[in-house]
Amino acid sequence: xxxxxxxxxxxxxxxxxxxxxxxxNALNMVRxxxxxxxxxxxxxxxTLYPDTSSYAIEMRFNAIGGxxxxxKLFVQGSYAxxxxxxxxxxxxxxxxxxxxxxxxYPLGITAQSYGFTDSSDNLPAFKNxxxxxxxxxxxxxxxxxxxxIEVKGNTYRVDADTVPCGRFRDYRLxxxxxxxxxxxxxxxxxxxxxxxxxxxxxxxxxxxxKNKDTGYLFxxxxxxxxxxxSIMEEQNYQSAKGVSSFVIESxxxxxxxxVYKKYPSIYRYSFDEVIRYLYENKDRLALFHEINGxxxxxxxxxxxxxxxxxxxxxxxxxxxxxx
Numbered sequence: 001x002x003x004x005x006x007x008x009x010x011x012x013x014x015x016x017x018x019x020x021x022x023x024x025n026a027l028n029m030v031r032x033x034x035x036x037x038x039x040x041x042x043x044x045x046x047t048l049y050p051d052t053s054s055y056a057i058e059m060r061f062n063a064i065g066g067x068x069x070x071x072k073l074f075v076q077g078s079y080a081x082x083x084x085x086x087x088x089x090x091x092x093x094x095x096x097x098x099x100x101x102x103x104x105y106p107l108g109i110t111a112q113s114y115g116f117t118d119s120s121d122n123l124p125a126f127k128n129x130x131x132x133x134x135x136x137x138x139x140x141x142x143x144x145x146x147x148x149i150e151v152k153g154n155t156y157r158v159d160a161d162t163v164p165c166g167r168f169r170d171y172r173l174x175x176x177x178x179x180x181x182x183x184x185x186x187x188x189x190x191x192x193x194x195x196x197x198x199x200x201x202x203x204x205x206x207x208x209x210k211n212k213d214t215g216y217l218f219x220x221x222x223x224x225x226x227x228x229x230s231i232m233e234e235q236n237y238q239s240a241k242g243v244s245s246f247v248i249e250s251x252x253x254x255x256x257x258x259v260y261k262k263y264p265s266i267y268r269y270s271f272d273e274v275i276r277y278l279y280e281n282k283d284r285l286a287l288f289h290e291i292n293g294x295x296x297x298x299x300x301x302x303x304x305x306x307x308x309x310x311x312x313x314x315x316x317x318x319x320x321x322x323x
Contacts, residue, residue: 001231001318001319001320002320002321002322003228003268003319003320003321003322004268004321004322005266005267005268005321005322008224008267008268008271008321009267011085011223011224011227011228012220012221012223012224012267013223014082014219014220014223015053015079015082015084019079019084019158020053022091022153022158023053023055023075023079023080023091023158024045024055025158026075026091026093026153026158026160027045027055027056027057027073027074027075027093028045029137029151029160030073030093030095030134030151030160030162031057031059031073032137033133033134033136033137033138034059034071034073034133035059036133036136036137037061037133037136038061039059039060039061039069039071040059040060040061040062041057041058041059041060042058044057045057048074048080048201048204049204049205049208051208052080052081052082052204052208053075053079053080053081053082054074054075054076054080054081054204055074055075055080056072056073056074056075057072057073057074058070058071058072058073058098059071059072059073068099069097069099069100069121070097070098070099071095071096071097071098071099072094072096072098073093073094073095073096074093074094074096074200075091075092075093075094076092076093076094076163076200076203076204077091077092077200077245077246078092078226078245078249079091079092079158080092080200080204081203081204081207081219081249082219083207083219083222083223083226083245083249084245085223085226085227085230087226087227087230088226088245089153089158089159090150090153090158090159090160090161091158091159091160091161092148092161092163093160093161093162093163094162094163094165094186094200095130095162095163095164095165096165096166096167096186097121097123097126097164097165097166097167098167099119099121100119100121100166100167101166101167101168101169102166102167102168102169102187103116103168103169103170103171103182104168104169104170104171104172105171105172106171106172106173106174106175109171109177113177114171114177114179115179116179121166123164123165123166123187123188123189124189124191126164126166127149127164127189129164130149130162130164131144131149131164134149134151134162138151140152144191145161146190146191146192147163147188147190147191147196148161148162148163148164149161149162149163149164150162163186163188165186165187165188165189166186166187166189167184167185167186167187168184168185168186168187168197169182169183169184169185170182170183170184170185183199183294184199184201185197185198185199185202185294186198186199186200196300197295198292199290199292199294199295200292202292202293202294203249203290203291203292206253206291206292206293207219207249207253207291210253210257210291213257214257214260214261215260215261215264217260217261217264217270218252218253218260220267221252221260221270221271221274222248222249222252224267224271225248225252225271225274225315226245226248228315228318228319229243229248229311229315232314232315232318237314237318238310239307239310239311239313239314240311240314242307242310242311243307243308243311246290246291247297247304247307247308249291250288250289250290250291250297251278251288251297251308251312252274252278253289253291254288254289254297255274255277255278256277259273259274259277260273260274268321268322269321271319271321272319272321275312275315275316275319276316278312278315278316279312279313279316282308282309282312282313285297285298285305285308285309286298286305
């Protein structure tokens with residue numbers, strides 16, 4: 001299918017100010033639900049990183065004679081990274097239990113080696129608590145999924161997909177038993193029991209850096225890729241349904257900076273170069289990392305590489321541009 005430069009420029013356009021405000025509204029929606037049950041905050045919404053919509057706020061619950069909790073709410077995913085498109089309607093919100101953490105340690109070292117003590121908190125119970133608070137706050141539109149709890153939006157806010165999770169600390173590179181020397185992540189325990197470790201903060205930071213290193217073309221090319229993927233879905237390309245927005249961001253993050261810079265001012269040429277690189281290197285996908293730079297692209301799903309190759313093949317043949 002042929003695309004004009006004007007079309008690609010529209011596809012590349014970033015999040016609007018209105019959508020940006022809806023990210024804050026979605027965050028406030030969950031915060032207000034938690035406040036109704038005694039959680040408190042300093043009423044200070046911040047961003048995890050400048051020039052993003054990764055809005056965040058910390059909250060605490062001080063129980064008398066019971067467990068006190070500290071949590072952090074922050075926007076993650078496409079909205080946080082400002083790579084979302086019209087077809088992506090929901091805001092991903094991490095609800096992170098910070099006062100309890102789960103760790104991974106060097107061989108022969110345990111949590112007790114650092115002086116850590118066990119907590120009675122557990123993630124299934126935390127997810128149940130968050131769900132109960134959301135249902136109490138909103139009488140309709142709350143749906144529990146395997147990994148998240150969805151709250152339907154309205155004219156004031158977009159749909160919110162809240163992910164209750166715990167703080168994960170990776171100490172495996174620490175050699176001095178320094179409790180502050182860890183790689184932070186989040187630990188998700190879906191209802192099916194599988195454990196997932198993600199690194200949303202590194203995802204955001206790496207996206208910012210990649211964007212700068214490519215002359216601010218990376219996120220534009222990601223938005224173009226997502227819009228074209230949506231058109232392919234409409235035309236019944238099964239491969240387009242097999243790759244997520246996260247995977248698309250990760251694929252394009254692995255494309256070298258000089259590929260983006262070859263035609264910095266002509267989007268149709270730049271995007272063609274990106275696709276060409278992926279097509280010519282699809283046999284090297286096992287070496288590609290997720291955009292967080294920590295996990296390999298196939299770390300959580302061994303079928304992901306085959307899905308990526310199919311999508312790259314179809315995208316390579318689907319995309320054409322007007323001269």
